[in-house]
Amino acid sequence: MKQDRPEVKKEFIALMAILMSLVALTIDAMLPALSQIGTSLQVENSNDNQLIITSVFLGMAVGLIFYGPLSDAYGRKKIIYLGIAIFILGNLLSIFSSSFFVMLAGRVLQGFGVASCRVVSLAMIRDQFEGPQMGKVMSLIMMFFIMVPALAPSVGQGILLFSQWRAIFVLILVFGIISLFWLHFRQQETLALEKRIPLSLASFKSGASETLKHPVSRRYMLGSGIIFGAFVGYLSTAQQILQHQYQLGDLFSLYFGALALAIGLSSFANSKLVMRFNMAKLCRGALIVLTITALGFYFYIENLETQPPLMALMAYLAVTFFSIGLLFGNLNTLALHPLGHIAGIATSVISSVQTLVSVLIGAIIGQLYEGSVVPLVLGFFFCSLTTLVLIYRTKKAAAI
Structure with missing residues (x-):
C-alpha cells in the first residue's frame, strides 16, 4: 500500500x-x-x-x-x-x-x-x-x-x-x-x-465581520484587489494592444504567453525568497519597483512622437509582471495570516472582496483605452502607489 x-x-x-x-x-x-x-x-x-x-x-x-x-x-x-x-x-x-x-x-x-x-x-x-x-x-x-x-x-x-x-x-x-x-x-x-x-448565517456574519474589520487583513485585502485591478485592466486590453495596436495578428498568443511566463518565473523565485526574506518587505519592494518603472515608462512614452517600440513595451511589462508575481501569493498570505481560526470564511471573504475591487478598477482602465498604452501604464502606477501607501504602515504582519 x-x-x-x-x-x-x-x-x-x-x-x-x-x-x-x-x-x-x-x-x-x-x-x-x-x-x-x-x-x-x-x-x-x-x-x-x-x-x-x-x-x-x-x-x-x-x-x-x-x-x-x-x-x-x-x-x-x-x-x-x-x-x-x-x-x-x-x-x-x-x-x-x-x-x-x-x-x-x-x-x-x-x-x-x-x-x-x-x-x-x-x-x-x-x-x-x-x-x-x-x-x-x-x-x-x-x-x-x-x-x-x-x-x-x-x-x-x-x-x-x-x-x-x-x-x-x-x-x-x-x-x-x-x-x-x-x-x-x-x-x-x-x-x-x-x-x-454546520452552515450558520450567524457564524458566517461573525467571521465576515471580523475579516472586514481586522486592520491588517483589511489593508492587505484591499491592496491586493487594487493591484490585481491593474492586471485585470491588462487582461481586458491585451488583445487590443498587442493584436491590433501593434499589429501582431496571430503572433499575439506567443507574446502574451511569454509575458505569462514572467509571472511563473517570479512565482518560482518567490518560493525561494520567502524562506530568506520578510514577506511584507518583499511586497513593499515589489510595489516600489512597480511604481517607479510605471512612472519612468510613462515619461518615456510622453517624450516619443509615436507609440513605444514593441520590445520596449515587452521589457516594461516583463518587469511589471515579475513584480506582480511576487505580490499575489504574498499579499493573500498576509491578509489571511491573522485569521487562521476562521480560515474558511476568511478565504471566501478576502477572495470575493479582492475580485470585486479588481473588476471595478480593471473595467475603468479598460474603458479608458483609446489606441494607446498610456491608460494601462498609468493604471499600474496609481494602483501600485495606492497599494504601497495602504500597506506601508502595516507592521503587525512583519514577522512572516
Whole structure:
C-alpha cells in the first residue's frame, strides 16, 4: 500500500492543478477571439468586447463568498460538483448566444461556477497537507498552473484557424466535464464528517465581520484587489494592444504567453525568497519597483512622437509582471495570516472582496483605452502607489 502513495499524490496534484486552471482557461483562451465575438454579436464599441473578460471576474466575485462555507458544511466534492454544473450551464449559454447580453450572462455564470474550483481546491489541499509539505504541493501545482495562461491563447488561436469562436467554448466545456468525471471517479472526499461545520448565517456574519474589520487583513485585502485591478485592466486590453495596436495578428498568443511566463518565473523565485526574506518587505519592494518603472515608462512614452517600440513595451511589462508575481501569493498570505481560526470564511471573504475591487478598477482602465498604452501604464502606477501607501504602515504582519 505504501508503494501506491507517490502515484496517488501525483494524481491528486494533477487533479487540483486541472481544477484550478479552469479559471485561467476560461479567461485566456478567449482573448484571441474577442474581436470575432464582438463582430458576430454586433458590438458597436470595440472596448465593450472587454466585458467578455471582466464579466467572468464579476461572477467569480459573487461566487467566491459562498463556496468556502458551503464546502465546510457539506463536503468538498459536492460543492465542486455544484460549481462545475453552473460553469457548464454558463458555457452552453455562451455557445448558443445570439446577443451580446446573453453572452455576458453566460460568462457571469461561468465565473460564478468556476469560483468553486478556486476556493474548494485550496480547501482540499489544506485537508490533505500542512506546513512545508503543503508549500511543496502548492509549488508543484503552481508550476503546472502557470502553463495554462501561457498556452491558452495559443490554443484559442489554433482553434480559430479551423473553426469559429464558439468552438473555443466547446473546448472549455469538454475540459470542465473531464475535470468533473476525474474528480468523481478518482478522488475521495477529503473532509471527514466529524470535521464539518454546520452552515450558520450567524457564524458566517461573525467571521465576515471580523475579516472586514481586522486592520491588517483589511489593508492587505484591499491592496491586493487594487493591484490585481491593474492586471485585470491588462487582461481586458491585451488583445487590443498587442493584436491590433501593434499589429501582431496571430503572433499575439506567443507574446502574451511569454509575458505569462514572467509571472511563473517570479512565482518560482518567490518560493525561494520567502524562506530568506520578510514577506511584507518583499511586497513593499515589489510595489516600489512597480511604481517607479510605471512612472519612468510613462515619461518615456510622453517624450516619443509615436507609440513605444514593441520590445520596449515587452521589457516594461516583463518587469511589471515579475513584480506582480511576487505580490499575489504574498499579499493573500498576509491578509489571511491573522485569521487562521476562521480560515474558511476568511478565504471566501478576502477572495470575493479582492475580485470585486479588481473588476471595478480593471473595467475603468479598460474603458479608458483609446489606441494607446498610456491608460494601462498609468493604471499600474496609481494602483501600485495606492497599494504601497495602504500597506506601508502595516507592521503587525512583519514577522512572516
